Amino acid sequence: MTTAISFQGVSKVFDPDGARFQALTDVDLDVEKGSIFGIVGYSGAGKSTLLRTVNALERPTSGRVVVDGTEVSTATGTDIYRARRRIGMVFQQFNLLQSRNVYKNVAYPLALAGVPRAEVLDRVEELLAFVGLTDKALQHPRTLSGGEKQRVGIARALATRPDVLLSDEATSALDPETTGEVVELLRRVNEEYGVTILLVTHEMEVVRRVADRVAVMEQGRVVEAGTVYDVFSRPQARTTQRFVSSVLHHVPSPETLDRIRATHRGRIVQLHVTDRHADDAFLSRVAREHGVDVTVVYGGVSELQSRLFGSLTVELRGSDAAVDAAVSDLARTTPVTAVPPAPAQGGARTQTGLAPVEEVSYA
Numbered sequence: 001m002t003t004a005i006s007f008q009g010v011s012k013v014f015d016p017d018g019a020r021f022q023a024l025t026d027v028d029l030d031v032e033k034g035s036i037f038g039i040v041g042y043s044g045a046g047k048s049t050l051l052r053t054v055n056a057l058e059r060p061t062s063g064r065v066v067v068d069g070t071e072v073s074t075a076t077g078t079d080i081y082r083a084r085r086r087i088g089m090v091f092q093q094f095n096l097l098q099s100r101n102v103y104k105n106v107a108y109p110l111a112l113a114g115v116p117r118a119e120v121l122d123r124v125e126e127l128l129a130f131v132g133l134t135d136k137a138l139q140h141p142r143t144l145s146g147g148e149k150q151r152v153g154i155a156r157a158l159a160t161r162p163d164v165l166l167s168d169e170a171t172s173a174l175d176p177e178t179t180g181e182v183v184e185l186l187r188r189v190n191e192e193y194g195v196t197i198l199l200v201t202h203e204m205e206v207v208r209r210v211a212d213r214v215a216v217m218e219q220g221r222v223v224e225a226g227t228v229y230d231v232f233s234r235p236q237a238r239t240t241q242r243f244v245s246s247v248l249h250h251v252p253s254p255e256t257l258d259r260i261r262a263t264h265r266g267r268i269v270q271l272h273v274t275d276r277h278a279d280d281a282f283l284s285r286v287a288r289e290h291g292v293d294v295t296v297v298y299g300g301v302s303e304l305q306s307r308l309f310g311s312l313t314v315e316l317r318g319s320d321a322a323v324d325a326a327v328s329d330l331a332r333t334t335p336v337t338a339v340p341p342a343p344a345q346g347g348a349r350t351q352t353g354l355a356p357v358e359e360v361s362y363a
């Protein structure tokens with residue numbers, strides 16, 4: 001893989017007025033050229049600080065940040081100026097110049113770079129057409145909707161033909177429909193201009209829709225990273241499980257599980273479904289071969305990056321030996337988690353809703 005952005009042991013300590021605060025600790029990540037890489041985490045996790053090291057708006061206290069071969073973390077003078085021209089940025093609050101119209105906002109970085117006027121005109125026209133705002137060129141930002149303002153922000157960020165686009169919560173101020181439009185636009189920026197996108201968000205749905213890979217941050221550290229498929233289908237860290245459960249509803253909440261338990265007296269297990277099961281009537285085969293009844297009592301299957309994944313909660317009924325054999329058989333192709341009887345009223349519950357307490361894994 002060709003690496004566009006490399007974070008190598010990046011740590012950042014803020015020390016305003018002696019109040020030392022460690023915002024980043026030993027972050028190691030590589031972002032592949034031409035990919036969309038999501039960084040998620042709750043407020044204060046250090047996402048923006050990490051993003052801002054890429055264009056040297058923040059300097060690491062230790063470690064290195066390398067963008068297309070240039071070590072931006074130590075670059076100064078013309079080196080940093082040159083590196084920044086290759087890196088665009090969009091912000092949650094758009095950061096448009098209110099006194100200038102849409103055309104002049106998009107033209108601004110080109111004017112700063114001393115690009116000849118005729119060239120500026122061509123580039124701005126092209127970009128306004130790309131983001132669908134040709135007819136708004138002479139309007140001022142205050143007359144635009146949030147989605148339109150962000151499209152101006154994206155056009156402006158692309159003006160100098162960057163290789164990398166940094167998106168800092170670009171959709172967080174937008175409603176869900178407008179978020180979808182902006183996410184779609186980011187996908188086109190990636191596909192049509194080949195721009196590598198590093199995208200900070202607290203919205204897992206945005207990552208699900210558009211990112212190739214994702215890193216989950218907590219208290220300044222990366223707690224999990226991988227392809228979007230792997231992270232969504234088998235989240236490991238508790239924070240990741242919370243984020244994933246906010247957008248996927250394949251797994252019953254503890255309350256729903258209690259209700260299921262009350263009406264289904266057989267053995268209840270939860271199964272991960274992956275694309276290994278795509279054309280496989282695995283449940284009916286297991287039922288037939290082991291002479292057990294299998295009923296799906298909860299679950300769902302989604303498609304992510306053109307691959308299947310999900311979770312099924314099933315009830316198995318038959319003799320203990322037959323059910324044991326069926327569970328062992330299922331566990332050969334998928335992780336199986338046994339669901340114990342519902343706890344008595346007031347009993348402990350998991351916080352995430354991803355799996356009941358005292359689960360027994362057969363995987």
Ligand SMILES: Nc1ncnc2c1ncn2[C@@H]1O[C@H](COP(=O)(O)OP(=O)(O)OP(=O)(O)O)[C@@H](O)[C@H]1O
Nearest residue numbers: 014016021023041042043044045046047048049050
């Ligand atoms: N210039 C600064 N001086 C002191 N502390 C800072 C500074 N910038 C950020 N921090 C602190 O570093 C921590 C991480 O902030 P950061 O903005 O990177 O988090 P985040 O994950 O992007 O969260 P949010 O989405 O709320 O911005 C926060 O506790 C924040 O208060």
